[in-house]
Each structure stands twice: as structure tokens, then as C-alpha cells.
Amino acid sequence: xxxxxxxxxxxxxxxxxxAVDGIDLRVEEGQIFGFLxxxxxxxxxxxxxxxxxxxxxxxxxxxxxVDVLANPAEVRRRVGVALQEVGLDExxxxxxxxxxxxxxxxxxxxxxxERAAHLLEVVGLADVADRPIRGxxxxxxxxxxxxxxxxxxxxxxxxxxxxxxxxxxxxxAVWRYIEExxxxxxxxxxxxxxxxxxxxxxxxxxxxxxxxxxxxxxPPGELKASIGTDSIMLTFEAEESAARAxxxxxxxxxxxxxxxxxxxxxxxxxxxxxxxxxxxxxxDEAGAPAQTLVLKQPTLDDVFLQVTGHHxxxxxxxxxxxxxxxxx
Amino acid sequence: MNGITxxxxxxxxxxxxxxxxxxxxxxxxxxxxxxxxVTVGAIGSVAQNAFGVADYKGFQLPVAVLQGAAGVANxxxxxxxxxxxxxxxxxLALTSTPRLAIVLGRMLADAIKAVILxxxxxxxxxxxxxxxxTGIPGMAVLMAATFGFALAYSGIGVAIALKTGSPQAAQAxxxxxxxxxxxxxxxxxxxxxxxxxxxxxxxxxxxxxxxGMRSLVTEGWDAAALAKGGVAxxxxxxxxxxLTLLALRSRVRQ
Numbered sequence: 001x002x003x004x005x006x007x008x009x010x011x012x013x014x015x016x017x018x019a020v021d022g023i024d025l026r027v028e029e030g031q032i033f034g035f036l037x038x039x040x041x042x043x044x045x046x047x048x049x050x051x052x053x054x055x056x057x058x059x060x061x062x063x064x065x066v067d068v069l070a071n072p073a074e075v076r077r078r079v080g081v082a083l084q085e086v087g088l089d090e091x092x093x094x095x096x097x098x099x100x101x102x103x104x105x106x107x108x109x110x111x112x113x114e115r116a117a118h119l120l121e122v123v124g125l126a127d128v129a130d131r132p133i134r135g136x137x138x139x140x141x142x143x144x145x146x147x148x149x150x151x152x153x154x155x156x157x158x159x160x161x162x163x164x165x166x167x168x169x170x171x172x173a174v175w176r177y178i179e180e181x182x183x184x185x186x187x188x189x190x191x192x193x194x195x196x197x198x199x200x201x202x203x204x205x206x207x208x209x210x211x212x213x214x215x216x217x218x219p220p221g222e223l224k225a226s227i228g229t230d231s232i233m234l235t236f237e238a239e240e241s242a243a244r245a246x247x248x249x250x251x252x253x254x255x256x257x258x259x260x261x262x263x264x265x266x267x268x269x270x271x272x273x274x275x276x277x278x279x280x281x282x283x284d285e286a287g288a289p290a291q292t293l294v295l296k297q298p299t300l301d302d303v304f305l306q307v308t309g310h311h312x313x314x315x316x317x318x319x320x321x322x323x324x325x326x327x328x
Numbered sequence: 329m330n331g332i333t334x335x336x337x338x339x340x341x342x343x344x345x346x347x348x349x350x351x352x353x354x355x356x357x358x359x360x361x362x363x364x365x366v367t368v369g370a371i372g373s374v375a376q377n378a379f380g381v382a383d384y385k386g387f388q389l390p391v392a393v394l395q396g397a398a399g400v401a402n403x404x405x406x407x408x409x410x411x412x413x414x415x416x417x418x419x420l421a422l423t424s425t426p427r428l429a430i431v432l433g434r435m436l437a438d439a440i441k442a443v444i445l446x447x448x449x450x451x452x453x454x455x456x457x458x459x460x461x462t463g464i465p466g467m468a469v470l471m472a473a474t475f476g477f478a479l480a481y482s483g484i485g486v487a488i489a490l491k492t493g494s495p496q497a498a499q500a501x502x503x504x505x506x507x508x509x510x511x512x513x514x515x516x517x518x519x520x521x522x523x524x525x526x527x528x529x530x531x532x533x534x535x536x537x538x539x540g541m542r543s544l545v546t547e548g549w550d551a552a553a554l555a556k557g558g559v560a561x562x563x564x565x566x567x568x569x570x571l572t573l574l575a576l577r578s579r580v581r582q
Contacts, residue, residue: 053418055581077424087415091348092341103337104423106330132348148419 001065003029003156003188004050008059011045019045021212022059027190027205029155032182034203034220035192036304038312042212043192044084047158050190051081064156077105080149080157084164084192086141090134094125094144097133098151105152112151119147123177139170146177156188157181163198178202196300196312206300208307216307224298230272231302232279234265234290245288252282259305266305268298334425338433339440342407346441356403357445360395361452364388368456371515379520383546385458390541391514392449393470394534397442397478398505404438405485405498412493412579427580431490431572435482442478443471459545466544469554476561477537481505483568490575508534533560 004027011020020042027033037043048054050063052072061068064078089097095116102112120129123143133141142162149157159178163171179202181187193199199206200220207217216223236242239262246260249267254275257268269275272295283290296302304312346353368385375384408431411417420430450460450467460466485501492498511528512535518526529535540557543550 051422053421053580073424076422081422083415083418085415087417087419089341089345089411089414089416091345096344100337100341101419101423104334104420104425106424152424 001029002062003027003031004033004061004063004190006050006059006061009046009049009056009061010058011042011049011054012057018212020049020056023209023212023214025061025207025214027188029188030182030186031204032178032189032191032202034199034206035190035209036194036196036199036206036300036312037192037209038194041209043209044160046209047081047083047160047190047192051079051158052076053081064154077152078154078156080152080154082142082145082149082157082159082162084160086145088133088141088145088148091132093130093132094120094136094147095129097144098147101148101151107152115151115153119150123147124173137170139166139173142166142170142174143177146174150181150187154187156190158190158192160192161194162191163193163195175202194312196304200300208304210308216303220300223303224300226303230269231296231298232267232269232272232276233292233294233296234267234283235292236263236265236288237291239263241288244286245283245290248282248286248288249279252279257306259309261305261310264311266302268302268306331426331429334429335432335436338420338429339436342434342437343440345407346437352403353400353441356396356399356441357448359399360392360445360449363395364392364449364453365456367391367515375516379516381517381546383459385453385456386460386545387542389450389453389458389460389545390470390538391509392453393446393474393541394477394509394538396445396449397474398481398502398509400442400445401435401438401478401482402485402499402502402505403441404434404482405487405489405501406495408434408486408489409493409495409498412489413495421580427576428573431486431576435479435486435572438482439475439479443475446471446474461546461548462544466549470541470544473537473541473557473561476558476565480561480565480568483565483572487568487571487575490572490579505534508532511535512538514538533564536560 004025006023006025008022008024009020010022012018023046035043035046045054049056050061050068052068052075063075066074066078068075098116098119099112102115103109107115120126123146125140125144128136128140133144136144146162162178163174166174175198178189178191182189191202203220205218206220206223207214234245236245242260242263242265246258246265249255249265250258255267255269259266276293276295280290280293301312368388372384375381375387381387417430421427454460484504485498488501489498511532513529518529518535521529536556537560540553543553
């Protein structure tokens with residue numbers, strides 16, 4: 001069964017801005033679906049439409065089996081949402097906030113109290129539960145926000161850049177919690193992120209969003225395999241040298257694809273290790289010697305570069321490298 | 329979620345917010361009491377000879393009550409912008425509760441606070457020597473009118489808050505009240521006004537709310553004055569609540 005299904009989902013702001021431009025989505029129940037793209041690519045607007053906070057300009061969407069336009073209140077009963085900006089009332093305590101949220105989802109006072117206590121334990125906030133939220137750190141607020149999204153036991157959870165701005169320790173805690181939520185409780189997670197590592201570690205399926213459109217979609221392993229086995233990343237002194245090198249390397253035997261981004265050139269080919277020496281010689285002869293050369297296995301960054309023509313430009317601090325890779 | 333229960337839960341939340349920040353409520357109590365004491369001190373002794381008002385303390389009492397109610401009710405708009413800016417408004421909008429409850433909960437809390445403040449002002453005015461012709465039943469009616477006025481008036485700030493999300497703009501709602509208050513028989517009976525001011529005052533709904541409240545304090549039961557005051561409250565409420573609903577619809581259907 002599909003947890004999320006969208007067809008031609010579109011959002012325009014005014015006559016010129018096409019924030020989301022007719023995307024199709026199919027997210028299987030029980031998946032972690034990674035929605036990857038840089039700031040302004042349309043990720044958050046998509047989440048807002050699926051979560052009933054923003055009305056689509058066109059298209060249809062069903063979330064947890066319910067049409068978002070026909071029955072938005074029922075959608076809200078079935079989904080949990082943690083937006084990028086944690087929306088917390090800082091005068092309340094963590095416990096008060098969760099209990100009120102539970103009551104507003106129709107829980108009795110006792111149910112709300114018990115559920116809040118359980119979630120506070122789960123996200124490790126029991127010891128600060130009765131302190132005002134304004135005194136919480138960024139990571140603590142993020143964990144409380146996650147708990148808030150889960151207070152009514154949703155089957156689908158939207159997490160909009162849940163680790164942006166967090167320190168590596170808090171980020172790792174959030175990652176582990178998302179994995180537990182998905183694997184332990186079977187909750188479908190729709191995760192937007194601008195961190196490749198995050199998508200690579202957590203997501204069963206990744207969709208890459210660029211300028212309002214989905215430009216690639218599939219399991220991370222398949223996406224990486226689709227662009228060739230190896231890549232050689234080269235940097236040059238100037239963009240002119242990079243362009244000249246790209247032209248030369250395009251003729252090199254075995255090269256599947258060459259992409260240029262500023263002073264960088266990415267070469268995709270099979271068995272890159274055996275081609276390195278010949279490529280270096282070829283560039284020297286062409287008068288475009290490389291300043292640096294790195295041989296890599298394909299990553300989601302390569303996939304991103306290939307399908308969008310540019311690197312993922314992350315404005316915030318990047319997360320620390322994960323200790324283990326689920327989809328490596 | 330039942331809309332009435334949700335509204336009550338959010339009213340309690342807004343009320344609890346005030347209890348956590350009592351200092352924020354002090355100006356709402358201080359300003360009307362300050363103006364009450366100063367105005368009575370300045371004009372009270374000449375009011376009888378100047379315009380035939382024997383009990384100027386009673387004459388000014390409803391002015392203080394309305395001022396206090398407007399000050400309290402103006403807080404609803406400001407608090408709403410803070411919820412919008414912090415993202416908590418969206419957190420509430422993501423629950424299954426009717427979205428109107430988010431707005432009404434806030435407005436009701438301020439209306440209740442306005443009633444409490446009105447009670448305090450009445451007690452202090454009585455201690456200061458004011459009379460209250462209709463006694464405790466009249467006080468109850470005055471507080472009910474205060475509740476209605478505060479609920480209606482808070483709609484201005486809340487509508488602005490929902491439309492703009494700006495605290496500065498929401499606070500500007502208070503500016504609406506001052507011209508309405510001073511274009512009403514606030515300091516003197518309407519009969520002594522210049523012709524142009526009397527004409528304006530007779531078009532001003534606050535005039536009828538003030539006269540209705542004042543009749544309870546200084547004259548006794550006057551059904552006509554009370555009816556006009558009630559209609560004025562309903563008229564203000566109809567306009568502001570319509571604006572609030574339109575602004576809410578606009579915000580949640582972006």
C-alpha cells in the first residue's frame with residue numbers, strides 16, 4: 001500500500017515562481033523516503049502541501065489513504081509533522097506542550113498525560129520535561145519537536161530537515177531515533193534533507209529535487225550504480241583549463257560522461273584506477289594539468305551533480321560523517 | 329476534536345501564559361487606573377458646575393473599564409503574531425482541532441482577563457468613593473458588556489496579526505481604539521459637545537457602549553441605553569469577527 005501518492009503536484013507563488021512544478025510521488029508504506037535538494041528547490045513546499053499547510057495550485061495527493069484537498073482534517077489526524085523551524089511555545093514546559101498537543105488530537109487528559117510521559121522518556125527529555133522550553137538547547141528543542149509530531153501515533157511522519165543546524169552528537173541521536181521509529185514501529189518517514197550523508201544513511205528511496213522538479217528517484221544504491229562505477233574528480237587552476245580538459249577527456253576511451261562545474265571536472269568511467277595515469281598524461285599534453293585528482297566510488301553527490309548539473313550547495317554546517325552507512 | 333473543548337484548552341493555555349508573565353499585564357491595569365485617578369482629580373470638582381455631572385467618579389468608571397478592556401484585548405493580536413513567528417501557530421494548525429479554535433481560544437482568554445480587570449477597577453473605584461447605582465446585578469451586567477467588548481475588540485488585533493504576522497502591525501490595533509474613545513462622551517456629556525463632535529460621537533459605536541455602561545453606574549436601570557450598548561457591541565463584534573475569519577482563511581489557505 002502507498003503511504004503517499006501525488007500526481008502533478010504543483011505550487012505557484014504569483015505568476016512567476018514555480019516552487020513545485022508538477023511532481024509525481026509514490027512512497028511505499030514503511031519506507032524512509034529521502035527528499036534531497038538544496039535550499040529553495042521546493043522540498044519544504046512539497047511537505048507543506050502534503051501536510052495540508054499549503055494548498056496546491058494543481059495536482060492531487062493522498063496521504064495515509066486520504067485526499068489532502070478533500071479531507072485535510074483527516075490527513076492531519078493520520079500524519080505527524082516536524083517542520084524545519086521547530087514551532088514551540090517557549091513559555092510552556094515540554095510536558096505541558098506535549099499534553100496540550102495530545103488533547104488537541106482528541107486524547108483524554110489521562111491519555112495525553114501518559115502519552116507525553118512515554119514520549120519524553122523515548123526522546124530522552126524526561127529530566128527536563130518540567131522546565132520551560134525557552135531554556136532548552138537547539139538539539140533538545142528538535143527532539144521535543146519530534147516527540148510533538150508523534151504524540152497522536154501517526155502512521156506517516158514528515159520530517160523537514162530534522163538535523164539542520166544540529167551539532168554532530170544531536171544529529172546522530174536524531175538519526176538513531178528516526179531509524180528506530182521506522183524499523184521498530186513501522187512508521188513511514190518522509191524526510192527532506194540537504195545532507196547527502198543523511199539521505200544515504202537513512203533513506204530506502206531517494207528523490208532528488210531541483211528547481212521544483214524531481215530529477216531522479218530510486219534507492220540510493222541504484223542511483224549510484226546508474227552513473228557508472230567510478231568517478232575521477234579533477235580541479236584546475238581556472239575555468240578555461242577545466243573546459244579544455246573536459247573537451248579532451250570526453251574523447252578518452254571508456255569515459256561514460258564528463259561534467260564541468262566551475263574549476264571542477266567530474267569524469268565517470270569503469271575501472272578508474274587503471275585510467276588515472278593515462279588521464280594525467282593526456283591532460284599534461286593538452287596543456288591543462290590538474291591541480292588535484294581524486295578517484296572515488298560513486299556517491300549521491302555524483303548522482304546529484306549528474307542529474308542537476310551542479311553540486312549540492314549546503315548553506316548550513318555539514319553534518320559529521322556517520323559512523324555507519326545503511327545504504328553504502 | 330470537539331471545537332468547544334479545543335477552544336477551552338487553548339483559552340487555558342493563553343491564560344496560563346499570562347500567569348507566567350504577570351509583568352506583561354501590569355500596564356493594562358495601571359494605565360486605566362492612572363487616567364481614572366488623574367481625570368477625576370483634575371475635573372471631578374468642577375464637573376457639577378461645568379456640565380452638571382454630580383458623580384464624576386462614577387461617570388469616569390466605565391471609561392477606565394473600557395480602556396482596560398481595550399488594553400488587554402490588544403494583547404491577543406500581539407500574542408498571535410508571536411505564535412505565528414515562532415511557528416507554534418502552524419504546530420496548532422497541524423492538529424485535528426478546528427482552526428477557528430486557535431483564534432477563539434486566544435480571544436476568549438483576553439476577554440476573561442478584561443472581565444477580571446473590570447472587577448478590580450470597580451472595586452478600586454468603589455474604595456475611591458464612586459457609587460454604583462444598580463449594585464451587584466449592574467456590576468455583573470457591566471462585566472458581561474466588558475466581556476463582549478473585549479472579545480469584539482480583540483478581533484481587530486487578531487485579524488491584523490493573521491493577515492500580516494507582524495507584531496508592530498498588530499499593536500497598531502490599539503490606535504483604532506483611542507480615536508473611538510475620545511470621539512465619545514468620555515470626559516463630558518455629549519450634550520455639551522460642539523455640534524460637529526456631537527455628530528461624530530453619535531456615529532461612534534463606543535459612545536453607546538460607554539453610555540450603556542455609565543447608565544448602570546450613575547443612573548440606574550435604563551433598558552434603552554443598555555439595548556443600544558448591546559447592539560453596538562454586537563456591531564463591532566460582527567465586523568471584527570468577520571475580518572478575523574477572513575484573515576484566518578487567508579492564512580491557512582496559502
